[in-house]
Amino acid sequence: MDDLTNNHKHDFMLAPGSYLLNHSVGRPLKTAEAAFRQQFFAPWQDSGVEPWGDWLGIIELFTKGLSKMFNAPASEFCPQVNLSSALTKLVMSVARLQRDGAVILMSEIDFPSMGFALKKALPKNCELRFIPKEQDITDANVWDAHLTTDIDMVFVSHAYSNTGQLSPVHDIVSTAKSRGILTLIDIAQSAGVVPMDLAALQADFMIGSSVKWLCGGPGAAYLWVNSQHIADCQPKDVGWFSHENPFEFDIHDFRYHSSALKFWGGTPSVAPYAIAAHSIDYFCQLGSDKLRQHNQHLIELVANELDSELVSPREQDKRSGTMILNFGQRQPQVMSTLKSANISVDARSQGIRVSPHIYNDEADILRLLELVRTAVK
Incomplete structure (x- = not known):
């Protein structure tokens, strides 16, 4: 070792x-600063041409890195500023979760921000249901008992920050699918340190970040949407980069982007993704x-x-x-x-x-x- x-x-x-x-926060690569200068600052300060062409290439590197790391098409990933924002956008985009009486299941030991976001994203007459904190969330039988057929979606943390526990995601996804329940996996505490193969898992949605084990710093989160759901998702928090053609500039005609980038929104942040894309490439090789x-x-x-x-x-x-x-x-x-x-x-x-x-x-x-x-x- x-x-x-x-x-x-x-x-x-x-x-x-x-x-x-x-x-909490992974340490930066020694090459991170030089890579950031080359990818972000050089197109901005060393050329008289506006830098957006180069900057958007950073986002492409970021989604391609995620594609390689998690074994899913790059078109299924969308950059996000943080997990709470990604979760809010997602829940508000799924018609099933905005109907009367919708129910989402999560654990009482989930990161509080996730509960806060879900409560505000759901309509008032919907229910956020909890697996009690005393129950062992590493036990697939616990999840099986709580995954009743009246649940619309289950929120699952792959790893739990305050207990060091790992959830049985494959068992949970399998059980949920058999009962018609949507699955959303939070990999904030597992990305990079616990292998995740989305093609094998076949969950419905996933949110994650780069700040911890991927050593990519804050601000480079991401949302993953299984291709089978992209067309049906109707995000409400949109902007010109959610558009099928951001540079069409017709204020009377909005059409969702055909990929997960429909969740992107307005003028994107770029700098965090330059650092994260470089780091993710390192860990893909590792x-x-x-x-x-x-x-x-x-x-x-x-x-x-x-x-x-x-x-x-x-x-x-x-x-x-x-x-x-x-x-x-x-x-x-x-x-x-x-x-x-x-x-x-x-x-x-x-x-x-x-x-x-x-x-x-x-x-x-x-x-x-x-x-x-x-x-x-």
């Missing part, structure tokens, strides 16, 4: 210490399988040493790229010790979150364990 790390550690901008906060293997190896080292403190799943098929450690009353002391040693982690209600990336190695983990042992003596 160390050989894999040594091949990639030098590719990233790393401050002194150990950065284990990849569930491969999610390799990152997953390396991440799980490092988590396993901690799990073997701190089994009683590990509150996230012990089984690899149920855990995400993040482990949660709970030290009870000793937790403030552990956090203080790690912070003093420049070990970057954070804490939520379940415990301390630790997320090792490809640029972390066994030495980082052994140092973490050494400091924990010192703190809890």
